[in-house]
Amino acid sequence: MKSYKILYIGFITVIFISCNNDLLNTIPKDRLSSALFWQTEEDAIYASNGIYSILGNQWRYASMDAYADIAHYILQWRAESEVEKHTFDASNNVIASEWSYYYTIVQASNSFLENIDLIAEMNDELRVRLKAEAKTLRAFAYINLIMLYGDVPLVTNTLSVEEAKSVPRTSKDIIWDFISEELTSSAADLPAIQEDKGRVTKGVALGLKARAMLYAERYAEAQSAAKAVMDLGVHQINNSYAALFDYAGKNSSEIMFARQYAKDLNPHSIFAFFTPNSLYTQQCQVVPTKPLVDAYTMKPTGLPIDNPASGFDQANPYNNRDPRLYHTIYTSGDILPNGRVLNTLPSNGSGDDITISAENVTPTGWYFKKYVSDADYANPWNCGLNLIYLRYAEVLLTYAEASIELGGAAINQSVLDALNEIRSRDDVGMPDITTLNQDELREIVRKERMVELAMEGLRLFDIRRWKTGEMVIPGTIKGMTYEQPNNPGTFVTVELTGYVKEFRPDKHYLWPIPFRELDLNDNLTQNPGF
Template identity: 45%
Template sequence: MKNLKYTSWAIMMLITGMMGCREDLLTTVPNDRLSSEIFWKTEKDAIFAANAVYTYLDSVNIFYFDGMSDIAHNNSVTSPEALIERGQFDPTYERIRTEWTKSYAGIRAANVYLEKVDEVQTNNKEIITRLKSEVRVIRAYLYIKLAALYGDVPLLEKSITLEESRNLVRTPVAQVWDFIYKELGEAATTLPVTQTDKGRVTKGAALALNARGMLYAGRYELAAQESKKVIDLNIYKLYPSYSKLFSYAAEGNEEVILDKQFVKNNYSTNVFQLFGPWSQRNSNSAVVPTRSLVDSYPMSNGKKISDPTSGYSTAEPYKNRDPRLGYTIFIKGDKLPDGTIYNSDPGSGTSDAIDFSWFATSTGYNMKKYINPEDLEQPANSGINIILMRYADVLLMYAESKIESNSIDLTVYDAINQVRRRADVNLPPISSTLSQTELREIVRNERKTELAMEGLRYFDIRRWKLSESIIPGRVYGITYMKNGVPTLIEVPAFEKVFNKNRDYLWPIPQREMELNARLTQNQNW
């Protein structure tokens, strides 16, 4: 997929008709879109147009969702995401609008593709069938996000005119979930298990996304069924090194089921510049982990840090902890991409110190996933792929759906223990005699720690209806020694807010309501 560099569509969008000295001078090819007279002719057209639909997959925008949850904080207190953290947002807010408009732009691109691609003349109908299934999966991916964020949303299975768009109504979310399940199920039947072109949608991606969709919908038996299908493909396994999982060396490894592909100098991402520590060429520390996340990692013996017998020491808070803590978050003493040592303590004199600038981390922690030394010289020109679905998530979805449907058996314990016992994590296995309540707590914490800073926590705690109890309050960070006294960092003048009567669904963007009087608003907005 990277060989195609995602640029085909953009290049062709610039192609215009040759005007020259012709009698039909005014009959020109439009320069803002591709004309059917010159496109939808060859297999290459079909491939390039499908690649254009792939650009609508999420990328760095997913990390801001974690900043709106309990495990992280949007470091710029004036950003749209920070205002959502504060509960100070409404239907006019930028982030509310952009997630809606970008998703529907992708859905429109997918619908146009599905309507036009059969015009391509080819004897190889299998490639057209495959490409159509890839596009259907991407469309379903976008609908999963829309349904999870907004609830009832217009369900569009074909392209529409401007006039038709002014008369859309919201489809009940249950019907949207029905559509997602049907679409992904049908696409999975025609997609290959593997693709020669890395990054293209596969059968496993369709099945795994179906598991996610059904889990979000609360349809646990279906979620278990779909995640088990992924497991039974027997082609995915956990990458042995969690510490390297988000590095260039691990790209395309056996754990990755779906990722957004990037290429330096061509189709790049600015993940390092946005989320790296401030000391690293003035990267932005845009989303920083909180104490809530750090404290959720158990000791290496598997015990919670709150357990008096765990061996946890406030003097050495990171010693003998779940290794994923140090693989996910920059903590004091870590080596940074430029070779210096990370120290965010106030007064430490480093540019990562909490009191150094407005741009340095306000909690004392920084995101480590995706922050690779290869991107140090050009932080805004990263080629690292952003993982959107991996096998560990599938294992935890399988375990959770079996727990919630009260179909607990040894496969549930095995799925959780596989994640906990990855080679460079190696936590003790959980007991096989736990209750449903105990297992629920364990699998939820595993999702919190295993998938931290990957954009999933915000969706998890909303569907668990936990947001109202764990989001509100002050934001805390590191503990450091001040005049010989352990002192807990509290982000000044900032408090997270979550209104249980309103915030479990985002509002329908105000601009959409103004353009279409038939759209209704979510409750209490």
């Protein structure tokens, strides 16, 4: 995105109630009058940039997978830990902040769409495009709201205080219809390529529609939308998986939609969020867990490590694995950005020894490598990598999964081509998938999503729509398996016996409606179990 000055125009969604009866009778000071703003094309661009500026930082982005099964939020005193363990209630700060975050995007988009036509003299093509961008961002917010909370209020206009206090929940089926229609119309009005990096495109609108329809189990629509992206000929799989999460791949055509960042100007601190403790003490927040590491199959055979024919060697557990493991996770023996070798084994004396009683040391024996660039080592709080919301790889996976679920003639060579295109990157090179068996392909595509999209914030939603939560989430956190130095041939698996994750299928497939929203609005009802 060009270096436009970003003007945030006071889009407010959280309604503050006071015992002061004069509060609601005062002149609003949180927005600009249309007599001062909404006069020029430049105003419209500033306002559009303001919506993009709301998109979240590494805290939100990198925490989502810890609420599933493939990562662990290691700071047990934070609200995120309650969400991970599923011991939260409707007063949890994470539950409330996610609701406010997505509705901030909704209300910012609504305000933009209501006001842009106040600008009399404006290029019509620009007006149409900016409206389509706002609609796409609003649809993006609603996809996440449905997957987190289920039925939520569908709000398509700015609300007064009284309106906000009485808006009811809308059936998710109605909202899925709305999302499908909005993204279809937006795709028609968006260019295939944007001059300003970071703005949504035709492919993004169609890709988000494919995601939404997959989530809604409308597989024919999901397949069609994904195929439309594929037919654009704009996006392609990057030859290097590792580069996608480093500066070399920042402008790859595979990266379709990402939050834009820049060192010094608009940075984030994901390096510090994932950093091994030996690099920067008391910084690491989230680490990988055993289900993720075990999901990476053997490269020579393509078989899971629990298959006796796979070639897996327990004494050398990271040899000959799917190379995406090496690009996603730091394991013992890896070279760190400071040139030293990572050692997480017990009693090794390094800052990453899992027996150290420090809360920011990995308790599983692994750290995340994705987004941890050597270029950010000198200043881990000044990262300029863009945080990815949608990649072409996900579109191919959506096409494959939707086709698999449709079954019959939809399961054909095009499904295998989509999967193998992802697996054949130069720095991945996994064996081709050849089976056309529906059950086998279903398991394959689910495992592919797990390893390909790890730590990109989609795992929780996959678990929810597959209804596998009670199978994969409950229990203790497990980590690496290592051979005891003084007892050769004896292997020990790290386990956090005092940290137990819960999951009730009658309750935990949705988050609760935040308590403060229920307190403000009598027309909202609570989700089951809360």
